[in-house]
Amino acid sequence: MPRIVDAEQRRRELAAAVWRVIRRDGVTGASVRAVAREADTSMGALRHWFATQDALLRFAMLLVTERARARIEAVVGDGPLLPSHVLAVLEETLPLDDERRAEAEVWLALVARALVDPDLAALRDRAAADLHGLCSAVVVALTEAAEEPLGVDVPLEAERLYAVLDGLALHALTRPAALPADRARAVLEAHLAGLRGTPSIVPPSERGNGR
Amino acid sequence: MPRIVDAEQRRRELAAAVWRVIRRDGVTGASVRAVAREADTSMGALRHWFATQDALLRFAMLLVTERARARIEAVVGDGPLLPSHVLAVLEETLPLDDERRAEAEVWLALVARALVDPDLAALRDRAAADLHGLCSAVVVALTEAAEEPLGVDVPLEAERLYAVLDGLALHALTRPAALPADRARAVLEAHLAGLRGTPSIVPPSERGNGR
DNA sequence: CGGAAAGTAGCACGACTGTGCTATCAACAG
DNA sequence: CTGTTGATAGCACAGTCGTGCTACTTTCCG
Numbered sequence: 001m002p003r004i005v006d007a008e009q010r011r012r013e014l015a016a017a018v019w020r021v022i023r024r025d026g027v028t029g030a031s032v033r034a035v036a037r038e039a040d041t042s043m044g045a046l047r048h049w050f051a052t053q054d055a056l057l058r059f060a061m062l063l064v065t066e067r068a069r070a071r072i073e074a075v076v077g078d079g080p081l082l083p084s085h086v087l088a089v090l091e092e093t094l095p096l097d098d099e100r101r102a103e104a105e106v107w108l109a110l111v112a113r114a115l116v117d118p119d120l121a122a123l124r125d126r127a128a129a130d131l132h133g134l135c136s137a138v139v140v141a142l143t144e145a146a147e148e149p150l151g152v153d154v155p156l157e158a159e160r161l162y163a164v165l166d167g168l169a170l171h172a173l174t175r176p177a178a179l180p181a182d183r184a185r186a187v188l189e190a191h192l193a194g195l196r197g198t199p200s201i202v203p204p205s206e207r208g209n210g211r
Numbered sequence: 212m213p214r215i216v217d218a219e220q221r222r223r224e225l226a227a228a229v230w231r232v233i234r235r236d237g238v239t240g241a242s243v244r245a246v247a248r249e250a251d252t253s254m255g256a257l258r259h260w261f262a263t264q265d266a267l268l269r270f271a272m273l274l275v276t277e278r279a280r281a282r283i284e285a286v287v288g289d290g291p292l293l294p295s296h297v298l299a300v301l302e303e304t305l306p307l308d309d310e311r312r313a314e315a316e317v318w319l320a321l322v323a324r325a326l327v328d329p330d331l332a333a334l335r336d337r338a339a340a341d342l343h344g345l346c347s348a349v350v351v352a353l354t355e356a357a358e359e360p361l362g363v364d365v366p367l368e369a370e371r372l373y374a375v376l377d378g379l380a381l382h383a384l385t386r387p388a389a390l391p392a393d394r395a396r397a398v399l400e401a402h403l404a405g406l407r408g409t410p411s412i413v414p415p416s417e418r419g420n421g422r
Numbered sequence: 423c424g425g426a427a428a429g430t431a432g433c434a435c436g437a438c439t440g441t442g443c444t445a446t447c448a449a450c451a452g
Numbered sequence: 453c454t455g456t457t458g459a460t461a462g463c464a465c466a467g468t469c470g471t472g473c474t475a476c477t478t479t480c481c482g
Contacts, residue, residue: 010429026327028239032470042431043471049429053470105326111385112323115316116237128386159390159398163378170377171370174322175339179370187370194405221459243440253461254441260459264440 011049011059014039018060019106027109030057058119061110064103065127068093072134081137083145083196087189090138090165093131094188095173096181104173135162139195146197157195164191222260222270225250229271230317238320241268269330272321275314276338279304283345292352294407298400301349301376304342305399306384307392315384346373350406357408368406375402 017039021030032053036046050056071092076085095104114120136158143152165188172184179187228250232241243264247257261267282303287296306315325331347369354363376399383395390398 024327026324028324029327031468033468044432044473045430047471051471109323109326112320113237113239114385115320116235116240124385128382128389132389153401156398156401159382159394160375160402163375163382163398164371165378166381167374167376167378170381171339171374174325174335178339178343183370187367187374190364190367191371242438244438255443255462256460258441262441 007049012063014041014046014049014056015060015063018056019063019102022060022106022109023102027057027113032056054117054119057110057113057117058123060106061120061123064107064110065123065130067103068127069130081141083142086138086142087185087192089134090188090192091185093165094169094181094184096184101173104169108170108173131165132158132162135159135165138192142192142195143197152195161191161195164188218260223274225252225257225260225267226271226274229267230274230313233271233317233320234313238268238324243267265328265330268321268324269334271317272331272334275318275321276334276341278314279338280341292348294353294356297349297353298396298403300345301399301403302396304376305380305392305395307395312384315380319381319384342376343369343373346370346376349403353403353406354408363406372402372406375399 014035017035018030021034021038025034030053032043032046035056036043039046046056050059072089075089075092076082081089092100095101110120111124114124136154139152139154139157139161143154143157168179168184168188171179172181225246228246229241232245232249236245241264243254243257246267247254250257257267261270283300286300286303287293292300303311306312321331322335325335347365350363350365350368350372354365354368379390379395379399382390383392
């Protein structure tokens, strides 16, 4: 057989097959055989790239965080976190289109498994720490940009923003009919408006400044 | 063998064994044999009460919602939703002690499975609709109690409160060290303060009129 | 050309899976 | 007493599971 030009690429292809199986049959259905079949290869080939099933699932989970991180960095770039970019950045963690929805489904399945799998829990904790840090940065960026100094409890507001973010992600994922993409965006935007010093609770006369 | 006095009680005992297995080994480990062993009974006895494994998991999930609902009703009672009870009511959905933590773990595991199991999805959707309704009622109760009328987008604020609630639940469950019980409570309380018309973010000139 | 290495294929094993099924036991009705 | 029902026990079947392992093909290096 032809040499694989890029080993990492091959591993990503197989992990993509894991994603498809998890989305179709859940993490329970992600057996070695099912993944090999989905990837149109053999058990032996699969085990050549991943010694155990746990390693396979670990890599599949790692891929979720990597992709989200890449999208976020593509938006924010190297520079500082601009208030004008905040909504776009945080949106990248919500399941608002098919690609991000796929990631969120896999993420939820693996986070649940992480409750009883220390390896997956470690990956989850690292991602959580990253997102929590991002939320802190967002709170700082928004409050610093306010015209007059706001009395903000930054750690608390970061925690609250993080909760809104993951809560929206969970609900947009599990109740897409009740919380479609644009509505999830609107809720997030309203929350960010509050952090900007413009309380989300405003008289009707001032409402209607869509995103 | 002695007749079972209360069939429902027996089913609850078996479902409790399901909970213990799910908490220890995840939903993957909740096989018929494992549950029977945990409940200290036989496969035959288990199958006498639950015809299939799906029925067993369905009942275990139903039990989570039932218990949460019972606790909430115990707090709010028959009367109207008083602003003074709002925090205590919403707290009942957070994993702030061992009992509620157990429910949340089982809930997360089964919600993940619900992504590929229509029966569980139906239970999840019903619970979500209930909680969403509760959040709406909370928003209405708090804004109506405000001294001056606030321009509140009730559906949007309900959605945001629901997101905060489930986000906090998820984080308190998966990152208990980063978000201990009293801190989760504090974040929720800060959010409710905002709904009361006392924004969590206030200009320095208006500060000092405590929560 | 020959050998090493990369990659693929898939069998074998022992363990586990859900469910159908029968057998057994306890308790009550008649 | 007998007969019926509730409840338990556990075997049998036909699979699937993860992984160890060998065999094989293809590619590259010297």
